[in-house]
Amino acid sequence: MTDILKRNNVRVIGEGEQVMMFAHGFGCDQNVWRHLIKVYQYKYTLVVFDFVGSGKSDLAAYDIERYSSLEGYAADVLDIIDALQLREVIFIGHSVSCMSGLRAAILKPQYFSKLVFVAPSPCYLNDGDYVGGLNREDLDSLFEMMDANYLGWSSSMAPLIMGNAHMPELGEELTANFCATDPDIARKFARVTFFSDNRADLAKLSVPSLTLQCLDDILAPVEVGYYLNKHTPNNTLVILEATGHCPHLSAHVQTIEAINGYLSNYSKSDARLLSNDIVAEDGL
Amino acid sequence: MQDFYPMISSPKTDFEAFYNQAPCGLFTFRADGTIVHLNKTLLTWLCADAEDVIYHDFTDFLDKGGKLYYQLFVQPLLRMRHDVKEISFHMYTAKCDFHCLFSATAFEKDGDGELLYAATVYKVTDRKKYEDELLKKKQQADIEKEIKEDTLKQVAYDQSHLVRAPLANILGLTALLEGMEVSDEVRDMIDLLRTSAVKLDSEVIKLTDKLTA
Numbered sequence: 184m185t186d187i188l189k190r191n192n193v194r195v196i197g198e199g200e201q202v203m204m205f206a207h208g209f210g211c212d213q214n215v216w217r218h219l220i221k222v223y224q225y226k227y228t229l230v231v232f233d234f235v236g237s238g239k240s241d242l243a244a245y246d247i248e249r250y251s252s253l254e255g256y257a258a259d260v261l262d263i264i265d266a267l268q269l270r271e272v273i274f275i276g277h278s279v280s281c282m283s284g285l286r287a288a289i290l291k292p293q294y295f296s297k298l299v300f301v302a303p304s305p306c307y308l309n310d311g312d313y314v315g316g317l318n319r320e321d322l323d324s325l326f327e328m329m330d331a332n333y334l335g336w337s338s339s340m341a342p343l344i345m346g347n348a349h350m351p352e353l354g355e356e357l358t359a360n361f362c363a364t365d366p367d368i369a370r371k372f373a374r375v376t377f378f379s380d381n382r383a384d385l386a387k388l389s390v391p392s393l394t395l396q397c398l399d400d401i402l403a404p405v406e407v408g409y410y411l412n413k414h415t416p417n418n419t420l421v422i423l424e425a426t427g428h429c430p431h432l433s434a435h436v437q438t439i440e441a442i443n444g445y446l447s448n449y450s451k452s453d454a455r456l457l458s459n460d461i462v463a464e465d466g467l
Numbered sequence: 468m469q470d471f472y473p474m475i476s477s478p479k480t481d482f483e484a485f486y487n488q489a490p491c492g493l494f495t496f497r498a499d500g501t502i503v504h505l506n507k508t509l510l511t512w513l514c515a516d517a518e519d520v521i522y523h524d525f526t527d528f529l530d531k532g533g534k535l536y537y538q539l540f541v542q543p544l545l546r547m548r549h550d551v552k553e554i555s556f557h558m559y560t561a562k563c564d565f566h567c568l569f570s571a572t573a574f575e576k577d578g579d580g581e582l583l584y585a586a587t588v589y590k591v592t593d594r595k596k597y598e599d600e601l602l603k604k605k606q607q608a609d610i611e612k613e614i615k616e617d618t619l620k621q622v623a624y625d626q627s628h629l630v631r632a633p634l635a636n637i638l639g640l641t642a643l644l645e646g647m648e649v650s651d652e653v654r655d656m657i658d659l660l661r662t663s664a665v666k667l668d669s670e671v672i673k674l675t676d677k678l679t680a
Contacts, residue, residue, distance in 0.1 A: 210540050215547070217547070321532070324531050326532075327532055330602060332536065401535065426499055428542075432543055432546040
């Protein structure tokens with residue numbers, strides 16, 4: 184049987200009955216959650232991991248078929264929850280992983296208590312009246328950039344990166360490469376995620392969710408946040424006064440405050456009151 | 468002698484001259500991308516005046532792919548590791564454009580402790596062309612490899628289905644012939660026919676296994 188925890192380089196940190204699971208987006212790995220881990224480890228049991236093909240996951244487990252759609256990544260999320268026998272998880276996803284979390288929560292709603300989407304997008308490409316923010320040419324231009332930048336990845340480093348997180352002699356090289364990804368896998372991951380259209384799935388979500396959208400994010404403009412909020416049952420939208428696509432790195436205090444505000448305000452009894460509300464960031 | 472080894476020199480002037488004339492673009496930007504100052508070399512490369520660049524977002528001088536790449540990869544690295552090295556960007560203004568390698572390191576500003584980034588930009592026109600050639604060849608090789616693999620898969624399929632089916636017929640007919648009453652000479656020929664067909668079948672199986680391994 185596959186060792187899921189090794190395959191996805193799963194780490195369990197902290198204490199607390201409530202489980203919080205963090206899913207990194209496209210680009211780096213679980214290290215992007217460092218600021219949130221520091222704060223939440225004293226209150227929650229935290230589960231962080233790397234998707235197969237990223238960070239220190241098992242590259243040999245990369246299966247083109249499985250990961251040719253977001254279903255494969257959603258299956259990774261459910262595999263980890265099964266392996267650790269978790270329930271009522273608060274799932275926090277960034278960027279493309281929000282939709283993997285959404286797929287997972289549609290398949291197994293009983294596994295989740297809440298979903299938090301950080302800079303999500305159900306569809307990156309503009310389509311008729313829908314503003315996704317990007318055109319086909321924009322993505323082609325991004326893929327060209329990715330081909331021109333291997334970011335320190337080399338095939339000789341790959342076996343070292345995978346599964347050696349605790350070997351101090353590799354420390355320096357590993358930290359220098361933690362955003363390094365096999366370019367072939369990164370290219371496929373990018374195509375799967377950026378060309379996916381999950382708009383039709385939004386209405387199927389029964390788990391309550393929070394959307395955190397940044398004011399100035401070229402990958403997921405605010406229109407996307409409003410769209411997602413409008414079409415997802417029980418969704419709360421908070422617009423963060425942060426720029427860029429990674430508020431958990433660039434404006435972590437705001438991000439944490441917004442999540443805290445949502446988690447403390449939200450209980451099953453007032454679900455109706457809060458659902459599909461748009462909350463100003465400073466109002467929390 | 469004094470002309471070559473000036474005894475009196477102002478370090479400040481030297482540093483300023485070096486900063487401005489350095490054979491690479493130098494600039495400092497804030498965490499949100501705002502350029503706070505830059506050297507003359509970079510200004511010349513951008514064919515711009517200082518006021519067109521100062522207090523503008525550094526990513527405004529990148530193409531859309533570069534902007535997306537910066538948001539997805541470079542900014543997270545700068546936030547987490549405080550430095551990035553040798554990122555290939557395409558910088559441009561209305562008048563000029565050039566390929567470059569971009570590196571940046573974070574430092575704390577004196578006084579208020581604000582995090583700033585010191586960046587270098589190296590123009591890489593020829594090297595970029597060479598890299599593009601290599602990349603093109605690699606992509607071509609990848610495509611050819613894929614075509615070759617597909618062809619091999621097709622051959623394996625043909626071997627296992629199209630070749631083994633008639634072979635099975637030959638083996639079946641040989642078995643029927645063996646049951647017939649024939650002269651010794653013909654029996655020898657039937658034996659040879661069967662041995663050869665069995666041998667051919669096992670070779671086809673071996674070949675198919677090799678192709679699909």
